[in-house]
Amino acid sequence: MGHERVAVVGIGQTKHQATRGDVSVAGLLREAAQRALADAHMTWTDIDAVVIGKAPDFFEGVMMPELFLADALGCTGKPMFRVHTAGSVGGSTAIVASQLVAAGIHERVLTVAFEKQSESEAMWALSLPMPFTPPLHAGAGGYFAPHIRSYIRRSKSPDHIGILVALKDRQNGLKNPYAHLHEPEISFDSIKDSMMLWDPIRYAETCPSSDGACALVLGSEKVADDAAAEGRQPAWIQGTAMRSEPTLSAERDTVLPLGGALCAADVYKQAGITNPRKDVDCVEMYVPFSWFEPMWLENLGFAEPGEGWKMTEDGATALDGDLPVNMSGGVLCTNPIGASGMLRFGETAMQVRGTAGDHQVDGVRKAVGHAYGGGSQFFAMWVVGSEKP
Amino acid sequence: MPDITLPESLRDVEAVRSVRTPAQLDYQVVAGDATTRFLRNITKKRIVGQRAPGGRVYVPPRGADPELGQATPIEVEVAQVGTVTSFCVVNLQFYGSGMEIPYTSALILLDGADLSIMHLIQEIPADQVRIGMRVEAVWRDDADIEPTLESIKWFRPTGEPDDVNVRIPGEKRGTGLGSWPGGVPPTELVVRNPRTGLGGTAADGGED
Numbered sequence: 001m002g003h004e005r006v007a008v009v010g011i012g013q014t015k016h017q018a019t020r021g022d023v024s025v026a027g028l029l030r031e032a033a034q035r036a037l038a039d040a041h042m043t044w045t046d047i048d049a050v051v052i053g054k055a056p057d058f059f060e061g062v063m064m065p066e067l068f069l070a071d072a073l074g075c076t077g078k079p080m081f082r083v084h085t086a087g088s089v090g091g092s093t094a095i096v097a098s099q100l101v102a103a104g105i106h107e108r109v110l111t112v113a114f115e116k117q118s119e120s121e122a123m124w125a126l127s128l129p130m131p132f133t134p135p136l137h138a139g140a141g142g143y144f145a146p147h148i149r150s151y152i153r154r155s156k157s158p159d160h161i162g163i164l165v166a167l168k169d170r171q172n173g174l175k176n177p178y179a180h181l182h183e184p185e186i187s188f189d190s191i192k193d194s195m196m197l198w199d200p201i202r203y204a205e206t207c208p209s210s211d212g213a214c215a216l217v218l219g220s221e222k223v224a225d226d227a228a229a230e231g232r233q234p235a236w237i238q239g240t241a242m243r244s245e246p247t248l249s250a251e252r253d254t255v256l257p258l259g260g261a262l263c264a265a266d267v268y269k270q271a272g273i274t275n276p277r278k279d280v281d282c283v284e285m286y287v288p289f290s291w292f293e294p295m296w297l298e299n300l301g302f303a304e305p306g307e308g309w310k311m312t313e314d315g316a317t318a319l320d321g322d323l324p325v326n327m328s329g330g331v332l333c334t335n336p337i338g339a340s341g342m343l344r345f346g347e348t349a350m351q352v353r354g355t356a357g358d359h360q361v362d363g364v365r366k367a368v369g370h371a372y373g374g375g376s377q378f379f380a381m382w383v384v385g386s387e388k389p
Numbered sequence: 390m391p392d393i394t395l396p397e398s399l400r401d402v403e404a405v406r407s408v409r410t411p412a413q414l415d416y417q418v419v420a421g422d423a424t425t426r427f428l429r430n431i432t433k434k435r436i437v438g439q440r441a442p443g444g445r446v447y448v449p450p451r452g453a454d455p456e457l458g459q460a461t462p463i464e465v466e467v468a469q470v471g472t473v474t475s476f477c478v479v480n481l482q483f484y485g486s487g488m489e490i491p492y493t494s495a496l497i498l499l500d501g502a503d504l505s506i507m508h509l510i511q512e513i514p515a516d517q518v519r520i521g522m523r524v525e526a527v528w529r530d531d532a533d534i535e536p537t538l539e540s541i542k543w544f545r546p547t548g549e550p551d552d553v554n555v556r557i558p559g560e561k562r563g564t565g566l567g568s569w570p571g572g573v574p575p576t577e578l579v580v581r582n583p584r585t586g587l588g589g590t591a592a593d594g595g596e597d
Contacts, residue, residue: 021406061412119407124485131418132428132449132537135487136494136507138479146475148494153520154474154560199478199515246455250445253559256567258575266576275572298568305568375483 005388006101006232007224008349009130010040012219016180016334019118020211025065026072029112032339033073036110036215040227044074047217048106053093053113054338055373058128059120068115073112079304085242085284087140087373089113090214090341091380095240098218102237107220114213115336122209122337141198141206141289143375148291149200149252154255157294157309159200163191164312165290166205166332172319173329175358180210180334203289205332211338214343221388235349235384238366239270247375252272254376256299264300264370271366271383276301280383282324282351282361284344287372288331293317297325300370300381319359327359329352341371345382354386423452426464428536434528437466438502445503449538468500469526470547472555475505478515493518497544504558508538512545521551 001260012035014020014028023031029052037043050073057063066082073080083093090113097111122139129135137143151157170186173179186204194204219227224234243266245252245259252258264276273279285296293306302323311317319327326332328347331340348367350356366385372378422427423439427449430437438448438463445454446465454461476495479488493515496505510518511527524544534540559566567575 019406061410073482121484123481123483127483127485132424132539134507134539136479136492136509136511137485138481138486138488138494141481142477142479142494145477146588147492149477149520150475150557150560154557154565195480196478197481199480248447248451248504249455250441250447251559251566253566255560256565258567261567261575265576296513300563301574302568303571304572305565307569310592 001003004102004104005221005224006098006214006218006237008237008362008384009219009224009227009232009234010036010042011346011349011355012036012039012215013178013343013346014212015178016210016212016336018180018211018301020210021118024058025114025116026069027118028116029069029073029114029215032114032204032213032215033110033112036217040217040219041230041232042108042217043178047074047078047080047108047110049081049100049109051081051083051093051097051100051109051111053111053342055086055089055115056084056125058125059122059337060116061120061187067239071108085373085378085380087288087337088341088371088378088380089373090339090343091345091369091371091382092242092341092378094216094218094342094345095242095380095382098214098237101220102219109218109225111214111218111342112213112215112338114341115338116211117209117336118211138198141201141216144289145198145201148295149378151291151295152200155294155306155309161294161309161312162200162202162205162290163188165287165293166191168318169287169290169326169332170332172327172349172359173333175257176328176333178334180208180212180330181329201291206329207288207335208333208377210334210336212334212339214339214346216342216346216349233353233386235352236386236388237382238385238389239383241267241270241381243379245377247377255295256305257376257379259377260296260299260372260379261301263381267368267381267383268301271385271389273366273383277323279366280323280368281364282327282348283368283370284326284328284330284347284384286331286341286344286372287326288335292323296370300368310360319361324361327356327361336388341373341380343373345369348382348384352386421452423461431538431540432534432536434534435466436469436499436526437464437465440465446501447504448499448502448506465501466476467502471497471499471502471524472552473510473518473520473522473524473557474557475520476510476518478518491515495524495544497524498555498558506538507540509543510545510579511543519551521553521555523547523549523552
């Protein structure tokens with residue numbers, strides 16, 4: 001964090017769905033960005049710089065899409081940055097944007113992130129054959145399934161925990177008008193009976209492929225104070241952290257990656273959080289496959305090792321639990337990959353501002369946003385609060 | 390929005406929503422010294438890794454310790470038998486995959502190595518594969534051996550008893566490196582600092 005205070009003063013997102021055939025990539029981004037600007041009571045000309053993020057260019061097959069998006073995002077004559085940290089990119093993009101304000105360089109920064117999966121082939125892009133090795137990779141699910149199996153073994157978790165997470169997140173998603181999946185008929189049994197895609201991951205425990213974008217307007221203390229004076233609560237950024245680690249280190253723990261825990265410890269320290277379970281009011285974490293909820297609960301210090309699944313089973317992570325997790329429905333309801341991290345961060349800001357609608361948790365003063373990417377090797381987190389840091 | 394009228398000739402044509410345009414990239418790989426040596430040994434049906442300064446053996450070797458960046462010049466032959474540390478049964482067919490489903494891809498910790506490799510498990514029904522199962526490499530016919538890990542067709546059960554205490558890399562006493570026992574966060578000291586070389590209680594591979 002730099003020296004200047006930073007707050008989220010505008011949030012926008014698209015209606016996410018499998019195919020947004022009505023808009024181009026540029027149109028998708030503008031839909032989110034214009035909503036964020038309207039929310040911030042700003043126009044394009046108020047923005048000093050734009051920071052854009054998306055997941056690998058391989059997905060849509062367009063190298064460096066920021067080149068053709070610069071004009072659509074009003075960047076003419078302004079600085080523009082592209083950030084890329086795989087699935088965590090939506091989070092790290094927002095953090096990079098916040099740093100431009102924290103450093104005192106800019107007053108108002110627009111940050112946007114997106115994916116248009118209908119125009120991409122993510123399974124293919126995530127399964128490219130590596131030279132000299134057997135072509136066994138089967139997308140993100142194939143990569144993470146062994147890690148989930150390891151978690152189940154070491155935590156002695158009962159098999160139904162993943163189903164409970166999927167059910168909770170899909171039910172939360174019903175309250176979020178922007179969520180991609182709205183499945184009112186979903187039930188424990190329908191999830192249980194869905195196909196085992198990557199054993200132990202079932203189809204209904206997997207995120208969808210979505211088209212969507214998210215945008216945030218980040219402002220300086222003065223900008224945020226002005227918004228507050230007009231009755232618009234800013235979401236003050238109380239801490240940001242990123243960590244990386246090598247995927248092929250011999251002692252790396254792929255279930256509870258050290259980098260994730262160090263990222264959490266860093267961001268909590270900045271935000272004055274000493275007891276995460278008690279001090280945090282709600283969390284949006286990156287759960288693309290249901291079992292990652294209990295795994296991240298342990299990795300981020302909300303549960304003792306091996307006990308994250310008990311929080312899920314006890315209902316602690318439900319919308320009315322003591323630590324609501326993924327109030328928006330999370331990645332399990334909406335996964336425009338590059339935007340997914342920013343949607344987590346954006347939801348925490350909405351919760352703090354009290355603008356989350358039907359999925360609002362009462363009295364949120366501190367919320368944690370989390371994203372991870374690559375082979376569980378990139379981590380991005382922030383803490384936002386209703387009070388100035 | 391002005392009214393747009395399609396030309397007569399296009400009126401009955403089905404609207405096109407998307408066009409699939411497969412892309413292909415042909416490239417040459419410069420394997421580098423560590424991979425070259427590894428693959429030359431593969432053509433002799435030997436699996437040879439490299440030992441890092443902390444003692445860990447990397448297979449396949451990449452010539453450097455991923456944390457410290459230090460060279461790992463000491464070659465160590467490892468066994469062709471090992472233990473399944475985890476696995477996935479893939480039931481999903483997708484564009485670009487040449488695999489027949491279902492198939493079982495497993496992380497296999499070869500005896501003498503410190504990092505699991507991913508390979509195929511065969512000669513056992515998918516629902517009988519388990520963590521701790523002992524497996525051995527099955528090579529292609531000698532005439533078909535090439536400098537690739539695909540020269541090992543798959544791994545199959547050895548029939549030995551399971552190694553129920555298999556050391557899963559990173560699973561330190563069943564809790565993991567990235568957890569908070571007693572609510573205490575892990576510290577940077579758990580891993581060696583690549584800039585200073587200090588720290589590293591996990592330097593022994595997580596056995597503590």
